[in-house]
Amino acid sequence: MRGIFLGIDVGGTHTDGVAVEEGRVLHKVKVPTHADLRECTLDALEELLDGINPRAVRRVVLSTTLVTNAVVQGDLEPTGTLVTAGPGISPRLLALDDRFRVVPGAVDHRGREIVPLDEEAARRLLDELAAAGIRVLAVAGKFSTRNPTHERRLAELAGDRFDFVALGHQLAGTLNFPRRIATAYLAAGAWRLHRTFVASMTDALRRFSVLAPLYLLRADGGTHAARTLANPAETALSGPAASALGTLALDTVAAETVGLDIGGTTTDICLFSAGAPLLEPQGATIGPYLTQIRALFTRSAPAGGDSWVRVEEGEIRVGPRRFGPPAALGGTHPTPTDALVVLGRAVGNRQRALEALAPLANELGTLPEEAARRILQAWAVEIAGAVRRTLDEVNARPVYTLHELLEGHRVRPARILAVGGPARAIAPYVEEAIGLPVTVPNHFDVANAVGAAVARVNAEVHAVADTARGYLSIPEAGVYEEIPASFPLADLQTRATEAVLAAARSKGELDPAAPVDIADVESFNVIEGFATVGRIHRLRAQIRPGILSRVD
Amino acid sequence: MRLRAPQRTGVVFFPAFDWAIDPTHPEREERLLYTRDQIFEEGLLDIEGVVEYPPRVAEMADVERVHTGVPDLETHTSPSHLVSAGGAIEAARRVLDGDVERAFALVRPPGHHARRVVHGLRGFCVINIEAVMIEHLRRHYGGLRVAVVDTDCHHGDGTQDIYWHDPDTLFISIHQDGRTLYPGSGFPDEFGGPNAFGTTLNIPLPPGTTDDGLLHVLDHLVLPVLEEWKPDLVVNSAGQDNHFTDPITDMAITAQGYATLTRRLRAHVAVLEGGYSVQSALPYVNTGILLAMAGLDTSAVIEPDYHPDLLQMGERSRQYVERLCELMLEKFLRRDDLRAEAVRGRTHLEETRSVFYDGAGIREQQRERVRVCDDCGGTMVLESWENPARKVLTVELPRRCCLACRAQGEDAFHRATTDEYALVELRDRPHDRVERKRRAGG
Ligand SMILES: [Zn+2]
Numbered sequence: 002m003r004g005i006f007l008g009i010d011v012g013g014t015h016t017d018g019v020a021v022e023e024g025r026v027l028h029k030v031k032v033p034t035h036a037d038l039r040e041c042t043l044d045a046l047e048e049l050l051d052g053i054n055p056r057a058v059r060r061v062v063l064s065t066t067l068v069t070n071a072v073v074q075g076d077l078e079p080t081g082t083l084v085t086a087g088p089g090i091s092p093r094l095l096a097l098d099d100r101f102r103v104v105p106g107a108v109d110h111r112g113r114e115i116v117p118l119d120e121e122a123a124r125r126l127l128d129e130l131a132a133a134g135i136r137v138l139a140v141a142g143k144f145s146t147r148n149p150t151h152e153r154r155l156a157e158l159a160g161d162r163f164d165f166v167a168l169g170h171q172l173a174g175t176l177n178f179p180r181r182i183a184t185a186y187l188a189a190g191a192w193r194l195h196r197t198f199v200a201s202m203t204d205a206l207r208r209f210s211v212l213a214p215l216y217l218l219r220a221d222g223g224t225h226a227a228r229t230l231a232n233p234a235e236t237a238l239s240g241p242a243a244s245a246l247g248t249l250a251l252d253t254v255a256a257e258t259v260g261l262d263i264g265g266t267t268t269d270i271c272l273f274s275a276g277a278p279l280l281e282p283q284g285a286t287i288g289p290y291l292t293q294i295r296a297l298f299t300r301s302a303p304a305g306g307d308s309w310v311r312v313e314e315g316e317i318r319v320g321p322r323r324f325g326p327p328a329a330l331g332g333t334h335p336t337p338t339d340a341l342v343v344l345g346r347a348v349g350n351r352q353r354a355l356e357a358l359a360p361l362a363n364e365l366g367t368l369p370e371e372a373a374r375r376i377l378q379a380w381a382v383e384i385a386g387a388v389r390r391t392l393d394e395v396n397a398r399p400v401y402t403l404h405e406l407l408e409g410h411r412v413r414p415a416r417i418l419a420v421g422g423p424a425r426a427i428a429p430y431v432e433e434a435i436g437l438p439v440t441v442p443n444h445f446d447v448a449n450a451v452g453a454a455v456a457r458v459n460a461e462v463h464a465v466a467d468t469a470r471g472y473l474s475i476p477e478a479g480v481y482e483e484i485p486a487s488f489p490l491a492d493l494q495t496r497a498t499e500a501v502l503a504a505a506r507s508k509g510e511l512d513p514a515a516p517v518d519i520a521d522v523e524s525f526n527v528i529e530g531f532a533t534v535g536r537i538h539r540l541r542a543q544i545r546p547g548i549l550s551r552v553d
Numbered sequence: 554m555r556l557r558a559p560q561r562t563g564v565v566f567f568p569a570f571d572w573a574i575d576p577t578h579p580e581r582e583e584r585l586l587y588t589r590d591q592i593f594e595e596g597l598l599d600i601e602g603v604v605e606y607p608p609r610v611a612e613m614a615d616v617e618r619v620h621t622g623v624p625d626l627e628t629h630t631s632p633s634h635l636v637s638a639g640g641a642i643e644a645a646r647r648v649l650d651g652d653v654e655r656a657f658a659l660v661r662p663p664g665h666h667a668r669r670v671v672h673g674l675r676g677f678c679v680i681n682i683e684a685v686m687i688e689h690l691r692r693h694y695g696g697l698r699v700a701v702v703d704t705d706c707h708h709g710d711g712t713q714d715i716y717w718h719d720p721d722t723l724f725i726s727i728h729q730d731g732r733t734l735y736p737g738s739g740f741p742d743e744f745g746g747p748n749a750f751g752t753t754l755n756i757p758l759p760p761g762t763t764d765d766g767l768l769h770v771l772d773h774l775v776l777p778v779l780e781e782w783k784p785d786l787v788v789n790s791a792g793q794d795n796h797f798t799d800p801i802t803d804m805a806i807t808a809q810g811y812a813t814l815t816r817r818l819r820a821h822v823a824v825l826e827g828g829y830s831v832q833s834a835l836p837y838v839n840t841g842i843l844l845a846m847a848g849l850d851t852s853a854v855i856e857p858d859y860h861p862d863l864l865q866m867g868e869r870s871r872q873y874v875e876r877l878c879e880l881m882l883e884k885f886l887r888r889d890d891l892r893a894e895a896v897r898g899r900t901h902l903e904e905t906r907s908v909f910y911d912g913a914g915i916r917e918q919q920r921e922r923v924r925v926c927d928d929c930g931g932t933m934v935l936e937s938w939e940n941p942a943r944k945v946l947t948v949e950l951p952r953r954c955c956l957a958c959r960a961q962g963e964d965a966f967h968r969a970t971t972d973e974y975a976l977v978e979l980r981d982r983p984h985d986r987v988e989r990k991r992r993a994g995g
C-alpha cells in the first residue's frame with residue numbers, strides 16, 4: 002500500500018502523531034491532550050500536515066479515548082436494553098440499569114426456539130421505552146449467536162422510533178450472554194457521541210484537503226473505517242493496542258517477546274507469539290463492563306514515570322499512586338522521572354528534582370545520585386513483577402482437551418521490546434530486573450502513533466454448522482440459513498473464509514498479504530437416543546492483528 | 554457491573570473433548586459440549602468469586618494409594634484418568650487451602666464404580682477419582698474425617714468397596730433400586746465392615762422418584778446423619794443420571810432438585826460422576842449446581858422439557874421412601890450396638906464375592922478376610938483372581954493401624970509366595986508405601 006499514512010494516538014497527557022511513508026517516519030509531533038479530544042486531534046493533524054501534500058495521504062488512523070472517557074465519566078446516552086433469556090441465570094441479575102427489560106422468548110444451546118417471542122409484550126415494552134424518551138436500544142438474546150431470529154424480530158418491532166438499535170449477535174459471535182448485553186449496551190450508548198465525533202473529524206479532514214478515508218483504531222489493533230463502525234465501543238482501549246502494533250512495526254518480532262510501553266501513569270505490557278500480539282480470550286473490560294469486544298491482551302502496571310516514589314520501612318516503593326507531574330516538571334511529589342533528571346537521563350529542572358529526592362536520600366542514608374539509581378532499580382523490579390504476573394496469567398489459561406493440557410504450549414519470551422518516553426533510560430535496569438535482553442527501537446517515543454499509522458484491517462467470525470438441526474450461523478457476517486444434512490466441515494471453512502474477508506472489506510482497504518487463519522476447529526457427532534443424527538462443526542476464521550509495513 | 558457470588562466457588566472444568574471410551578459410548582467426546590456452551594453463555598466463569606482452575610495431572614503415586622492393578626496399574630491408567638482425578642484433587646485443594654469455600658470438579662471420565670482392585674473397565678470407570686482425591690488430601694493435609702454423599706443414579710459400589718472397612722469415611726449412596734438398575738447392589742443391609750459398621754449407608758429409591766423424594770432423603774436422613782457424624786469434609790459424587798430425561802435410568806429428578814440438594818447439602822467439593830442426557834439435562838443441571846454452590850439464585854434454571862405433571866411420585870413410593878429414611882436413621886444411631894452384636898466372639902470376618910466388569914467382559918473372584926479390631930480399621934487380606942492361575946494377594950494395613958494388626962498383616966505378606974500368587978502387595982497406609990512381590994516372567 003503506497004502513500005502517506007497518518008497515525009494519531011490521543012493519550013492521557015499527550016497526543017502523539019506521525020506521518021509514515023514507505024516505512025519511514027516523515028514527521029512526528031507531540032501536543033498536550035485537551036479536555037476536548039477534537040481540539041488536540043486537530044492540533045496534531047495540523048502540525049503533521051505541515052509540508053505534506055494532503056492529497057498524498059492514503060489513510061488517517063485515530064486512536065482515541067473518546068468512548069473510554071464517556072464510559073468512565075458516565076456520559077453514555079441513556080439506553081434501553083431488551084433481552085430474551087430462557088433457562089439459566091435469572092436475567093434480572095444481569096440488568097445494567099433500570100431501563101433493562103426482559104421479553105418472554107427463549108432459544109436453547111443448539112439454537113432451537115424453546116419459547117416463542119412474546120411480540121405483544123415486546124411492543125408494550127418498546128412503547129414504554131420510547132415514551133420515556135429513550136432513542137437508542139440494545140437488544141441481546143441468550144444464545145442469539147446460535148439463532149438470531151428473536152433479536153432480528155425485536156429490531157423490526159422497534160421500527161424507526163429509535164435512532165439506533167444494537168443487536169448483540171452481530172457484534173460478536175462468541176457465547177457469553179452477560180457480555181453480549183454489555184457489548185450491545187455500550188454500542189448503543191456510545192453511538193451518538195461517536196457519530197458526532199466522526200462527522201466533525203471528517204469535516205476537519207476536508208478542510209485540510211485530506212481526501213483519504215478516516216479510520217479508527219480498535220481494541221484489537223485493527224483499523225475500521227469510521228463511517229462503517231457499528232460498535233464504537235470497539236475503539237476503547239485502542240491506546241495499548243496502538244503501542245503494541247507500534248512495537249511490532251519498529252522491530253522484528255520473531256520469537257516470543259514481551260512488549261513494554263513505559264508511560265507516565267502506567268507501564269503497559271503486551272505479548273507477541275509467532276509474530277502477532279496475543280488476544281484477550283473473552284473480550285475487553287471497559288470501565289466496569291465485561292464485554293465481548295475483541296482486544297489485544299494487555300495488562301497495565303500502575304508504575305510509570307510519574308508514579309509517586311517514597312521509602313517505607315527502608316524499602317523504596319514506586320506507585321501505584323500518582324500526584325500530577327514529576328517535581329522536575331513543576332509537580333509536588335518525587336517520581337522516577339525526577340530520578341532520571343537527577344542522573345541527566347531526562348530533561349527537567351534538576352534543582353527541583355534534587356530537592357524532591359533529598360528527603361528520600363536522607364532516609365536511605367545516601368547521596369541523591371545513589372538514591373536516584375536505587376529508585377530506578379525499584380521501578381524496574383516493579384515492572385518485572387508485573388511482567389511475571391502477566392506471563393503466569395497467560396500460562397494458566399484453561400484448556401479443554403487432553404492434547405492441549407499435556408502437550409500445551411507455554412509462553413516463554415526470549416526478549417523484551419520497550420517503547421515510551423523513558424524506555425531508553427530505564428532499559429538497562431529492566432534488563433537486570435527481568436534477566437532478558439531489552440531492545441529499545443527507533444521512534445520509541447511515538448511508537449503508539451506509529452502503530453496507529455500502520456495498523457492493518459483485521460477481522461474475525463465464528464461459524465457453526467449444525468447438520469442435525471440443518472442450520473448454518475455466522476453471526477458477525479449476518480449469515481443464518483438452512484443447510485443440507487450432508488454439509489461438510491470443508492464447506493464451513495469456505496463459508497467462514499468468505500465471511501471474514503467480506504467483514505474485513507467492510508472495515509477498509511485490505512492488506513493483500515494478510516492471510517485468513519482457521520482456528521478452534523471442532524467437529525462432534527450429534528447423538529440422540531442411541532443414533533447419530535448429524536454433526537456439529539464449529540470454527541473461527543480470522544485475519545490476525547498486524548501491520549501494513551515495518552517502520553525504521 | 555459484574556455479578557458477584559456470595560460464596561467463593563472454585564470450578565475445575567475439564568470436558569476432555571478428545572477422549573471417549575469409544576465413539577458411540579455414552580462416555581464420549583461431546584458429553585460436556587452442551588454443558589460448556591451453557592456455562593459459557595451464562596457467563597458463569599465471569600462471576601466475581603467464581604474462579605476457574607485448570608486441573609492438575611494426578612501422579613501414579615496418588616492412584617497407587619487407592620488401587621491395586623492387575624496385572625499392574627499402568628495397564629489401566631490413561632492420561633484421561635490422571636487428569637480427571639487430578640481435577641478433583643485440584644478442586645479439593647483449593648478448598649482446603651482456603652482459596653474458595655467450595656469447589657466443583659466438572660470433569661470426566663467418572664470413577665465411582667472403580668473398586669479397590671482394578672481388572673478393567675467397570676460401569677464406565679477405571680480409577681475412583683473421589684477416592685484418589687480423598688487419599689491425596691489425607692496424605693497432604695492430615696487425617697480428615699470425610700463424608701461422601703453419592704447422588705449418582707447408580708449405586709457407588711466402587712467407592713463403597715474402597716471405604717467398606719474405613720471408620721473415618723462415611724459413604725452414603727442414594728440411587729435407583731439395584732433390582733432395577735446396574736450394578737444391582739446398594740441395599741440397606743450393606744452397612745459397612747466389622748470395624749466400620751454404620752459408615753456405609755445405602756438408600757435405594759424406587760424408579761420414578763421425584764425431587765420431593767430425593768429431598769426427603771436429604772432432609773430426614775442425610776443431613777441428620779452428617780450432623781451426628783461431624784465430618785471435616787463433605788464430598789458430593791454429583792452424578793446427574795437421575796434426571797428425568799436420562800436415557801439409561803428411570804428417575805424423575807429436575808435441575809431444580811439438584812440445585813436445592815446442592816444448596817442444602819453444602820458439600821465442600823462436588824465431583825461430577827455419571828449423567829448421559831447430554832443435551833436436555835447436563836447443561837441445566839450443571840448450571841444449577843454451580844449457581845447453588847456460589848449462593849446465587851437458581852429459580853430460573855428450568856429445563857425446556859420440564860413439565861410438572863410428568864413428575865408426580867406415586868403415593869406408595871412416597872410412603873416407602875419415608876419409612877426407609879426412618880429405619881435407616883434409627884439403624885445408624887444404633888450402629889455401635891449393632892456392631893457389637895455382629896462381631897461378638899469373632900476374631901475375623903471372611904467374605905467371598907464375584908465382581909463383573911461390564912466394560913472388559915470379565916468376572917473377578919474375591920476372598921476377603923478382615924481382622925476384627927476395636928483399635929483401628931483392621932488388617933484386610935484380599936485374594937483376587939480372574940484367572941485362577943494368576944491370583945493376586947493384597948494385604949492392607951489401615952490408616953491408623955494398631956500394632957497387632959500390623960504384625961498380622963506383615964506376617965501375611967511375608968508368608969505369601971510368588972509360587973502361589975502372581976502378585977503380592979503390602980499396602981502400608983500409615984507409611985504411604987506399597988511393597989510388592991511379583992512372580993518372575995510377568
Ligand atoms: Zn451413574
Ligand SMILES: [Zn+2]
Nearest residue numbers: 926929955958
Ligand atoms: Zn487393629
